[in-house]
Amino acid sequence: MNVHGFDPVARTSLLTTALRIRESARPDRLYDDPYAAALAGEVGVALFDEVARLTADSRAPGLPDTADYNAVRTRFIDDRLAEALASGAVDQVVIAAAGMDTRAYRLDWPHPVDVYELDRAAVLDAKEAALHGHRPAGNVRRHPVPTDLVTDDWRAGLTAAGFEPARRAVWVLEGVLYYLTAAEVHTLLADLGRFAAGGSPLICDLLGEEALDAPPIRGLLDLFASWGSPWVSGSDEPETLLAGYGFTVTATQPGEPGADYGRWTDTVPDRSVPGVARVFLVHGTRD
Template sequence: MTPPNPAAQTAFGPMVLAAIEHNEPPQRRLVDDDLAASFLPAGLRTLVAATRVGALRRAVIAASERSGPGLWASLACRKRYIDERLSDPVTEIDAVVVLGAGMDTRAYRIARHSDMAVFEVDQRLNTDRKTAVVRRVLGAVPPSVHLVAVDFERDELMPALAAHGYNTSARTFFIWEGVTQYLAPEAVRATLGQLAAAAPGSRLVFTYVRQDFIEGTERYGAEAVYRRFRVRSQLWKTGLVPEQVGDLLAEYGWRLVEQAGPSYYRDTYIHPAGRALAASPLEWVVLAER
């Protein structure tokens, strides 16, 4: 029997959120993902279907807010931010690499209208599970999508990608969403070291949890989240300091373009959607380029 893998099990949470957001009226959605619900197990699909009823949807969001104030909006908005940067007309790329892909649907939304190569990288447990899910939903994995099994704590990323047809000369959009906090600091740096081989013109978007939350000196109102990820399980291992992110990236040949957090999400996504939500300062998203 395969031993339980707590980190791998977290792959479903963000997609439940995206699927529930898709039940909002279009003008009120913080993120738009019409595949999210179909990628979930049957029990979670039933939960998502129930949230088509507005009162139940609001109750689910309110429960999330009680356990982690602002995290619902932050997770939804980070997905929206990444989707927009990926589809920005000025982003000229040849390939997409999704690091820690989990149940993310981007590769399959891209495959609807493009044959650009997309590489989904994750632990073997998740790549096997993802393959089965995609076959159930779409019938087969699209030819342009490549699932690559990598353990970020032990394996080298670039050789694994190359073994699946990745060309290191390709201008690549790397997405590293909701992953860095689950890795040891050495694994975060090792992955950045691998990404130092990326071609000029490549872009990197990643998210991180603040270091002061990991250390426990600032909880940002998310006491339940701290107990779950730092006290009971210690699944979250790494945090970063916003003012030091640019220097960290520069060590590996990347230039910081921007960081986005709660005020950006509020002004760009939440207020225009007419939503009475706040975003958490706990997690930030970064855009960098080579």
């Protein structure tokens, strides 16, 4: 796949896709992605190999290895998305910084849905080329929206693609927020809070602040930084953070009920315990 024009953060989407290849090959897989191999390419596999070599022997207590975390996160978002669509009351889905996301192709969609994938033009073009000849899943009308969440007016681009902001939509922000500065996160969430219709479901993941500089995973953090895609922001109180922008959410640590799937091997520290490097899987609605 031609990844010319991908910036370092966009390249991490290829790592995530290579992780989906591995997960799909497991007999106990949490999901199946038959499109991952076409999208990861040699670059994604090489990035995965770097991470695998680095993390084979050590990781932070309470954090799963990279492959298990991505498997749990993907399945969690799949499940929350299915729940949000089950009633038939929502028929728009927005996947922000979609990268190589294949939910529009691999999931079972219960009724007709418009799926809007936001990302930079170079990423969407490479994805279109790699999936040439493949059609989205039944009931899906897929709309690629070339835009940058930080520098562009993504709301205008989304509306121009046919999105109806007065109606509810499911908003998915997977693997996005910790690559943005705190100021960029503030701007994005403030814009989203003003733009999303009341009752719109939100699904995202966040890092706790301790995870930004956890000594046991210093090597992994340094590797990401060497790629030009460091983790730069997080929050230990996702509920409070998102409440400030009009969302009522629940934050779940992987390994807790609803976010385990048999892949978490460590004890999950209570959130009252200080000094823990945490990750959060978050879902809720716009008030």
